[in-house]
Amino acid sequence: SQQGEEDPQALSIQEGENATMNCSYKTSINNLQWYRQNSGRGLVHLILIRSNEREKHSGRLRVTLDTSKKSSSLLITASRAADTASYFCATDTRGSTLGRLYFGRGTQLTVWP
Amino acid sequence: GAVVSQHPSRVICKSGTSVKIECRSLDFQATTMFWYRQFPKKSLMLMATSNEGSKATYEQGVEKDKFLINHASLTLSTLTVTSAHPEDSSFYICSASDWDRGQETQYFGPGTRLLVL
Numbered sequence: 001s002q003q004g005e006e007d008p009q010a011l012s013i014q015e016g017e018n019a020t021m022n023c024s025y026k027t028s029i030n031n032l033q034w035y036r037q038n039s040g041r042g043l044v045h046l047i048l049i050r051s052n053e054r055e056k057h058s059g060r061l062r063v064t065l066d067t068s069k070k071s072s073s074l075l076i077t078a079s080r081a082a083d084t085a086s087y088f089c090a091t092d093t094r095g096s097t098l099g100r101l102y103f104g105r106g107t108q109l110t111v112w113p
Numbered sequence: 114g115a116v117v118s119q120h121p122s123r124v125i126c127k128s129g130t131s132v133k134i135e136c137r138s139l140d141f142q143a144t145t146m147f148w149y150r151q152f153p154k155k156s157l158m159l160m161a162t163s164n165e166g167s168k169a170t171y172e173q174g175v176e177k178d179k180f181l182i183n184h185a186s187l188t189l190s191t192l193t194v195t196s197a198h199p200e201d202s203s204f205y206i207c208s209a210s211d212w213d214r215g216q217e218t219q220y221f222g223p224g225t226r227l228l229v230l
Contacts, residue, residue, distance in 0.1 A: 035221075042119075042206055043157070043221040088156065100147065101208075101219060103157040 006089055006104040014112050019076040021107040023089030024069075030092045032065055033101065034074050037086045046074075046087075081113045115141045115211040119222035126197055127230055134192045134225045136163075136207030142187035143209035147219070148180070151204040163190040163207075197229040 007022045025032070031050045035043040049056045049065045049072065056063045062075040076083055086108050090101040116139040126132050136146055144165045149157040161182055162170040169182035179201075181193040190209075194201050206224045210217050 033219075040204070040224070040226070042117075042223040043208075045218055045220065048218065090157075100159060100162060102159060103149075105156045108154075 006087070006107045008107060009105065010108045010110070012110045012112065013079060015079060015081055017079055017111075019079050019083070019109055019111070021074045021087055021089075021109070023072045023074070023104055025072075025089075025091045025102075025104075026070065027091075027093055029067075032063075032072050033090045033092070034061075034063060034072075035088045035090060035103075037088065037106070039086075043088070076109075079109075079111045081111050083111050084109060115139075115209070115218075115220045117207065117209050117220045117222040119205075119207055119225050121225060122223060123226040123228075125228045125230065128198050129196055132194045132197055132227060134194075134205055134207075134227075136190045136192070136209070136222055138188045138209045138211070138220075141209075141211045143190075143211065144187060146184060146190040146207055146209045148182060148190070148192050149206045149208070151206060151224075153204075157206060160192075165190075194227065197227070199229045202227055202229045 005024050029051050031048050033048045034046040037043050047058050047063050049063050060077045065072045086106045088103050088106045090103045118137045120135045146163040148160045150160050151157045159172050160175045163182045163184040165184045171177045184190040204224050204226050208219045208221045210219050
């Protein structure tokens, strides 16, 4: 079964607001990654956080990881209409072939201008 | 960043025919590529790990005779959907790993939309 589960499934906000998406997973991981997908397109890698890291920043993105709770969050600050997309977390699990990723169902983010 | 391409981007075929999808890493070599399947508004499901020069490793529940994978070179992996049926209609996405600044990152292709009539 797939590892990650995102929450909420859908999020609708106004431009300028912050968007927070959460991800929970089941087993031990090497790292957790967040991806973005525009409708009907491929995935774009956003950020990777390793199991020994607790927080990471990249531009307007902030990712946290709590391995004790097996959860991660993605915060997009000062959102823009162009941020509208589906966001997926993916886990690279311990003991698996390096690079095998298991994806959650995703959060559909809609940012209204 | 590294670029992965897929061909074709969309294909329509008749039930019973076979369809080949190509995945290429354009500016890097990838000993390992991955094939995913995605249903509308659903997550990506890992189908198999494609290993250059050896047999692919399939995830549980994925029929290896149905989804043939060949990783003929360090820049090309192909997925062939054999005797396609309407239930095989889906969005197929490949990915390849590259090392960039000491970190492994997976780069995804743009996907291939398959419609089986």
